[in-house]
Structures are given as C-alpha cells and as structure tokens.
Amino acid sequence: MTPLASYLLVAALLFSIGLAGALTRRNAILVLIGIELMLNAANLNLIAFWRFGPHPEALTGMMFAIFSIAVAAAEAAVGLGLVIQIHRHAKTTDLDAMNRMKG
Amino acid sequence: MAETMDQIFVLLKHWIVGLLPVTVQPIASVLLSVVAIVGFFPALFALTVLLERKGLGRMQNRIGPNRVGPFGLLQPIADGIKSLTKEDIVPLSADATVHFLAPVVLVVAVFLGFAVLPMGRNMVLVDMDASLLFYFSIGASTELSVFMAGWSSRNKYSLLGAMRAVAQMISYEVPLLMSSVAVVMMTGSLSLVKIVEAQNHYTWGLPHWYIFTPWGFAGFVMFAVAATAETNRSPFDLPEGESELVAGYFTEYSGFKFALFFLGEYLAMFSISGLGATLFLGGWSAPFSFMTWVPSWIWFFSKLMLSIIVFIWLRGTLPRMRQDQLMNFAWKFVLPLTLLNLFVAGLWRFLGNGWERWVVCSAILIVAYAAMGKVGMRREHFGPRSYHYAE
C-alpha cells in the first residue's frame, strides 16, 4: 500500500502547480483556478492524514476536508461573481491591467 | 422455481464465472455485469426509439414507422446502420478534441450511473454505501459533456443550446437532489439497495412504497418534473428546441457521434427513471404481496418502461416551455416545495404511527401547493414578457 509520504508529495506538487498558475497567469479566472487547485491539494493532505492518522474513526480530517470543500464552493461562487463584475466594469480580466481602485 | 426465475441472471453469471480460472474470477464477474449492462440498455434504447416514434405517430394521427420489417419492428436496426455509415462531419473551426470527447464523456457518465441501480434482488453491480451520492456526482459530469459539445462546435446555436441545457440542468438538479434527500432521511441510508429493502414490506397486501405517503407522493411528483428537465425531455426540451435553435448543442454533430448523443439521452432517461422507481416505487419489489412470485427484475423493468411511456406521452401532449418560465418554475415553485417536503418528511417521521400524520402532512402539502400556485406562479412570471436584447 502506498505510504503517506507519496500522498503528501502529490499534494505538495499539486499545491505548487496551483500556486504557479495563480502567480503566472494573466487571466483572473485562471488565477482562481490555481487557487482551487491549491485548496484541493490541501484537502488531499487532510484526507491522507485522516486515513493514516491514529484515530480515523474520529473523522476529524475527513470533516475538515468536507467543510473545506463546502467553503471552497462558496469561495468559487463569490470569486467568479467578482471577476464577472470586474469584467463588466473594466472590460478586462487581465490582472496586470487591474492595479487601480478606480476603473 | 420462482426463486430461480428471480435470481436467474445472478445464477447465470455465477455459472459462467465458475467456468473460468480462479485468478480472473473477480475481474470476470465485474466484466460480465458491465457487459450485460452495456449490452442490454442500448437494445432497450432501440426498442424505446421505435416505441416513441410509433406512440408519437399515434398521438399525431400518424401510423409511424411501418415499412422496415413487420410493423416497422426492424426500424431501429435500419437507423443504427444509417447513423453508423453516415459521414462524420467535424466543422473546420471546431475544437476537434473536445468535439470528439463530448459524446464519449456523456455516454460513459450515463453508463456509470447504472452501476449502482439495483435492477432486481441481488442484481446490483456495486452496492456501495453512498451509491445515491455516487449517482448524482456522476450525473453532474453530464452537464460538462453538454457544455463541451456546445462550446467545441463553434456555432452559436450549439453554444446557446449548451448554455440553456447547462443552466436548466443545474437548476433542476437541486430539486432532484432535495426530493430524493427526503427518501434518504426516511431510510437513513444513501445505499439504494437499503432504500429498496426499506420499501419491501407489506401491510394488508399493500407495499410500503414511499409514493404511498404524502411526502413521498409530493416528492415523486417533483422528482418526475425535475427528471424530465434533467433529461431535457419535452416539455423542458428547450436546449434542443428545433424551432428556436436548430438542434441545440448537437447541431454540429452527425453520424455516429450524433447517435452517441441520442443514445446518451435515452440512457439518461432510463437511468433516471430507474432511480425514480428505486426511490419512490419500491424498486424491484412487487406491487402486491401475492405477486411476489413474479421475478423482481420484471417489476423493476416494468416500472422503468412505465415511466418511459409516461415520458413519451408527455412529449406527445405538452407544449414547450419558455426559458424564463422554466427557470421561474424551478426556483420559485419546485425548489420551495421540495424544501417544504423535507420538513414534512421530518414531521412524518416524528408524528408517530397514528392517522394524524396523514392528515397533518397532506394538509400542509396541499395548502403549500395551492399557496405557491397562487403566489409564485403569478402572471407576471409566466405571462407574455418584454424581451431585452443583449446590450
């Protein structure tokens, strides 16, 4: 059976990929995508630790993951709503172009 | 005898698996079931198409297909051959990969859905603990395929159709889930097998199907509505409303891919009817205690076919809705009622076994239905409407 370390490594990889995406892409939506990836990586960590932890029956890690999934959904909804609104306002989703409070 | 008839497929499978070397047996049994499913439902699909065409024909004072074979029975085969041999056109500007992947994803997803449906006693491919959740999470991915189809073929009709379809599916997925959550509450399990078993009792020869309770009935009605919309069937078939956008998201599809979409649609219809039957109509359990000798799978499939017939009948009868009406209906009527239905189910659970719970629950639901009809369905939501064009 796969050891915990490999799961953690995969999670770390996904996390950094997401981070890279969030850091390098121009498009706000893609930044959001990167953030989603990072969240998922975190969830993977949680689940893995729950599975390998001493008390899986306590369900703590799993609950954490489930809640974070729910929160992530909310975050995505609001984030994308904001992006759409910004696009309406500034006619762009280019983050480099969006560095002023006034449009 | 009845026992063997009931379990015939299971026995058959065991017998075949028994012939194979032990090492491959687990894989083989799974494969067998898969093959059975993958083989059986397309056949059913063929039959259904014929049935639909004939039925519609009758409803429209036509005869329907009657040239190929006796009573046109071979029509499906002809159709199949035609669609297989047809040229497969991919628009130049289309996004070839996605355009190709879309129907595949759809069909795969829909097929996965069957894996958890108990089609008879001990006749379920995987009896997992969260099978209902699995079903819905798979169903969620069909929307994606629809979108892929619509977006990839670079065609405004396709895109509009896809948008409509996705919006509609998402809006109706909520009531679909909610109405089945009531059942889950009562059964205390997400496993479809357990749900069927919970309904498989009889008092005075009558079954304990959930449809025979106030909340169950309301839930079933709303489930049916949501399912119709989920499968883009008339009267909710705007996404492929040929009068508005040629054929919705598979305008640009032809030949085998089109056939796949067609197949996918019908399979979705089957699986969702199967789910409805499982949740509310007691799955494979017999309608009367004295008919339990009839094999369980017969019951399941008869229920399934019954609801298919209802689908066809609706399609032949009802006019198509308008997009805003559709949405209003989903969010302002069905969803609130399903939520209320959850509450009523809870009430039912805690009101004890007396006759009061019948009165109370039915009263609440009827009043709510009437009130919602009065308030939520007012004319300004459904009457003629002024169109604002995209600015």
Place this chain on the structure above:
Amino acid sequence: MSGMFFLISALAVGGGLAAVLLKNTVHCALALTLAFAGLALLFLQLDAQYAGFAQMLVYIGAVAILVVFAILLTRGSETPKDGVYSRNWFAGLVIAAAVFAMLGWAVLQSTSVLPHETAEPVVTVQQIGIALMGRYVLPLEIVALLLTAATIGAVIVAMHEKEGAK
C-alpha cells in the same frame, strides 16, 4: 495497488499542469475538471468514499461549470494578444518552485516520523451523518450560513446594474 496510485496521481498532476499551462482558457477549465476527478479518485483510494463523491459533486458538478460560465461571460476564451502569462511570470515560477522544494523537503525530512499504514477504517455514511449532526453541528450551521451568504453575495455582485435583462 501502487501502480493504480501512480496512474491516478499522474492523472491529477497532469490535469493540474494542463490547467495551468494551456493557452485556451476553456481547455484549462476542462483540464481542471480532469485534475478534480483525479483528486476524487485519490480520495477513494484513501477509503474516503463520501469525501470523494462530495468532491466530484461539488467541483466537477458545480465549480467547473461555474468557471466555464465565468469564462464565457467574460469572453476569456479568446487569448489576449500580449501572451497569457503575466509580466512577472518568471518570479512566480521561481517562487512556486521554491514552495514545492520547501514542502517536498519538509515531507522527506519527516518520512521517518510519519504514521504508517493503519487498518482500513470502516466509515459508513451514517457515521459521518451522525458526526455532522452531533460533534460538528456548529460548523455545519456556520457553513450553511456561509453558503447562503455566498450565494446572495454572488448573485448581488454578478447582477446587472440595471434591472430587466433576464
């Protein structure tokens, strides 16, 4: 069994990479769903059925669709003329790499102390439900509140300034 793991994680990582690297935004979104699916499978690998399905339902069913919608609404699908990468992509890349190095190092540092395989936990959905309604009922309520607020907020934020255009 391990082979399975590699397959799945390859799927997830590949999806993630594609989601980050592809030029066409919609492709990115689709690749993202791929990554999500891979992650869900990983959850199943870890015997977290419920979490896995929830992941699938929420991410593939809702978030991916949302992203796609957002892309179409913001015309993000056509690639901008001045490249898809931001001005300082280099720094971003470096930093991301640094983060990965750091995390990986941390993991490898601690392989020895990490807990080893325990017996496969038998967690039924029922237990989860009971836990949700019992120990975790307060977080559940809060999350419910949050979701409501988020829904309303999203609707208000994304709503047209002038009413009408339905």
Place this chain on the structure above:
Amino acid sequence: MQETISFTPQLTASPIAEMLWLVPAVPIVAAGIAALLKQPRRKLAATLAIGSMSFSLLFSLFAFAHVLAGWTHGLAIRETVNITWFQVGNSQVELGWVLDPLSAVMLVMVTFVGLLIFIYSTRYMEHDENYTRFFCFLSLFAGAMLGVVIANSLLLFFMCWELVGLTSYLLIGFWYYKPSAASAAKKAFLTTRVGDVFFLLGMVWLFSQTGTLLFYNNGAGSLESNALLLLLSQHAALGLTAAGAIGLLIFAGAAGKSGQFPLHVWLPDAMEGPTPVSALIHAATMVAAGVYLIARVYPLMQAGALAGGTTTPLIVVTWVGAFTAVFAALIAVAQNDIKRILAYSTVSQLGYMMAGLGMGGVAVGMFHLITHAFFKALLFMGAGSVIHGCHDEQDIRRMGGLKSDMPITFLTYGIGMLALSGFPILSGFWSKDGILEAAQHWSVAKTPFYMLVFGALLTAFYMTRQVAYVFLGHWRGHGTAHESPNVMTVPLAILAFFAMALGLLGTPAWPWFHAFLEGRSTRFEWHILVEPGLLGLMLTSTAVVLAGIFLGLKIYGDRSPKPEAPDVLEKFAPMPWRWLRDRLYVDEFYALTVIAFYTWWARVADWLDRKVWGGAVASVASVFRGWAHLNRFLDANVVDGSFDKGCDEISSSGGLLALLQTGRVQTYLRILALAIVVLTAILIWSSRA
C-alpha cells in the same frame, strides 16, 4: 422658626418607584417611533409626543402623590432602585434611579411645563415641513431631561445630561439652513462641553475615591456619610479636601449647562431655535439641569461644613451666581431682541438660583427654580405668541401697542413679567425673597446681598422696558398684529395662573415647599410675616421692584413711533450703552483668546504635518526611487535576456520595497508564497534543532 425634627428615612422601594424608569423611557420610545415616521405623518408624530408626555405627567403625579403621602405620614421618602450595569475588575459600575421629594417635584414640573409647551408647539410649528422631526427631538429631549431628574447614579446622570446636550444641539440648530442657527447650535454644544469635561473629571475622581457613582445606596452611596467622610479625609491641592475639589469640578459642569458667568455665552445665541424650544430649554429643563445637579449633589457640596457654616464650593457657587445675576441683568437692559432679553434674564435668574443654593440650601434654590420655570416658560411662550402675531418679527423696536391687538397675550405676559420682577405676592416675589433673606443672613459676606438687590432692580427695569416697548405706545411694525389661536393662549393662561399662585407654597409664613424638600413638618405661622427683619426685607424688595417698574415706565412709557429712534438711555450715556448692547464683549474676548489660540495651534499642526512628516516621508520615498533608478540603470546595461528578466524582478522587487501597494493581486500572492517558504524553512529548522 419651625422645629426641625427630621423625618425617619424610608428606604425600601415601592412598586411606583420600581416603575419610575417608565417616565423617561416612554418619551424616548415615542421619539424613536417618531424618528421612523415619514414627514407627512404630522398628526401622528404630535399625538405620539403629547401622548407620551401626558403619560409621564400622569405617572409623575402618581409618584409625587406617593411621596406626598409619605411626607404627611412623617416619612422622608427616598426610594432607590439600583442595577449593576457591568463589572470592571472587582469594582462594578451601577446605574439606578431615585424617588425622593427633590426628584418628585422636579418630575412634576418638567412634565407639566413640557406638556404645555408641546401643546403650544403643535400650533406654533404647524407651518414647518419638519414637524415630525421637531416632535421627535422634543420628546427625546424631554425623555433625556427626565432621565437626568430621576438618576440616582452620577453616571446615569451624566449620560442623560449628555443626551440633553445633544438634543439641545439638535433643537437649537433645528433650522439648520440658517447659518446663524447652525453656528448657535455648535456654540451651545461646545460651550457646554467645556463644563462637561470638568464634570467628567469630577466624576472619575469621585469614582476612584469612593468606588461607586450611586448617590444613595443604603449607606454605600457616594453622597452618604461614609463616602463623604472618606472624601473629607483625602486632601487635594490648595488646602481643598477631595470633597471640595470634586464639588468644584461638578459645579463647573453645572455652570456650563446653566450658563453661569464664564460659560453663559451660548445661552443667548441659543435663541436661534424655535421659540417653544427656547421655552423648553431655557425655562423648564436644560438650564435648570445645572441647578438641579448642584441640588442633587448638595451633600457633597456641603460636606465638611460646620453647623451654619459653609464650604469652599458653596462660596464659589454663591459668588459666581451673584455675579452672573447682576452681569446678565445689566446686559439684558440694552438688548432689542425680545427673546434675547428673556435669555439674558434667564441667565441672571439662574445666577439667583445658584446664589440661593450657595447661601440658603437646596430648598431656596429649588423653589426659585420651580417658580422661575413657570413664569419664564410663560414669558417665552408669550414672546412666541407675540412673534407669531407680528409675522416673525423679533425686534422690540418694531413692535408696540400690542396691548389692544393681543389682549390675552398682554395680560398673561404682564403677569409673567410682574412675577419675574418679583412683584409682591406673585410667585417670583416669594422665591426671590427667600434668596435675599438667605443672602442677608449669609455669614461670609454681605456683598452678594447688595448685588442681588441691585439685580432685582435691574430685572424689574428691563422687563418693564420690554413690556413698554412691546405692548405700550403705538404700533411701529409693518402689517397688523393679530391675537394667537387658543391652542397657544390657553397654555399661557394656565402658566399665568401658576405664576401667580405657585408662590404661596413657599411663603415664609408657610414654607411648605422647603419643609417638603427637607423632610420637616410645617404649619401656618402668620406672625413670621410681621417679624421686623423679614418685614423690612420684604418692604425693601417691594420698594426696589416698584422703583424699577416706575423707572421703566418713566423712561419708556411714551416711545416715539419711529422704530429707528435711538434708545433713551443711549442718548443719556452712549458709551456704556454700547458696551452693554455688545454684551460686554465676552464673545469677542473668547474670539481673541481661546478661538485664536485654537486656530493658531491648528496652523502649527498643519505646518508640522506638511513640512516635517511630509518631508520625512518624501525623503524616504526619494531614497527608494533612487534605488529603483539604480536598478533600472543596471537593467539597461545588462543584455542577456533571461538575466535581464532577473534584474527586472529585482527592480520590480525594489519598487515593491518603495511602494508595497502595487495594487497587483499577484504581487501580493507572490509575497504570500515567499512568506510560506520562509516560515516553512524556519519551522523545519526549529524542529530539527
């Protein structure tokens, strides 16, 4: 005089005392509701205000009756209800209300006069489009004032006090579109604030010393013997005891509210508000609050006084009061605005009250407060009716001969004026006599007595002058004056009745009021009236008053019909007249000292901000800019593309140092990620070590 067997104190709270909080609560709630009303709901707003006020009046009457019953049975009722508001460490802050003769009398007065004024304003304000807002403010004000009255904790007192200040600000500035009104409101607010700061200081000091702010708490209150002894044992600077110092601080607050000399400037300007407001604020309630405060904390003021002796705070109170009385009366002589004259007379009367408190004790001052409340309200409302009748004309030189045009107003106003100037057997006479008598017997000095007598003369004089200007002679205004409607005259009549009759409660022969407040029994003793000392005093004051009135009539009896004609006294003595007319330049003085200082200080601060800090920031920024320039230079000179990128990063991170606020999301994200890296590194190292 009367035998002084003190009554047995009675402490347990009766149901009526338990529910006393309703008295302020109801008007405040009414105000809250009125605040939610839309402008056109005028009737409803007025009904709410008047209804709530009459409820309070009813309840206050019950409370009064309760106390009275107790008094007749020989009980000195003092029922307190205290609640712990919150706990700070081990000392807890308490609020509470008290029902004793003092608060009972005050309650009845405030609610009664207030109600009359409310009714009066329904008509006076009827053409104002902010009717609802007006009544909202009015009832809020009344509620706050009632809160002040019933407060049993200095803290609660202070809260309501501040609320009164706020609402007075709102009411004076009710016609905020008039710049004069707006500035007057600001002035009132700020000037009273000056006093309140001292008040707050005193309060904090009191709390730090005694650990409680309750007045009465079954022996644990701050006005009860233990606390007072404790305070007396403490010694502050200048040979004052803590009690004395706190008393002085509190008096500063009181002086601010009831316009004693240094802080009186806001009161005349406050006349910019609608006349009912002037009546409410400057007759019945707000200005009385200061006097009431002194009366309330009298034990503190008096602490350490030997029998018949006096204390530093009381002496200060007396002198300030006496001075204010004369000072304001002098100014009032030379004013031409009908309401301003009344305002200054209010100031001087408040001076009388203070002096009375300082010399004669609670009862004397309070008695004058009550009587004054009635006749001053009467005068203000009469003035309002005059203004109403003369089409919003306020300059008395443009009036005259109204005697025939508005008879009821003239009659009532005349009564009020006589009462104010202390015409025999009218209420003002008795209350003022009480003060004069106290002054006569004051042990410290006789000067206040003469000052007050002179003040009486002036009062009679300027009131006569005003009446002569307004009601006698011939009409000098434009248009024709008309009598006001009943809604306005009836309250006048009622008040007039009380202005006449109320004095009889406090004649030396039957000092019921004093007895009631101080918890003694009393009975008729005619012979006191003919005791030589008192008789002489009464005769002198009568003579003074008559002299004043006579002078007034003599000088202003036949006013020339030309409004522009200079005042008689002006011709007689132009220079001092101008001083008086310009209110002895107090405002100008403040403008030259305090305000000038503030503007100067503000300029200094501005300069500091601009030059010093701004310069510092600018220099830092320039340093960073130089750094960024350097980077750009390096950048330009390095050719290799990837290395170029790297330098680009460095420069952009240099820029990032210069101004962290790039507004670029990804910059922030990058910093975040870096932080993660660093923190993880630290974590691992720390765990390894």
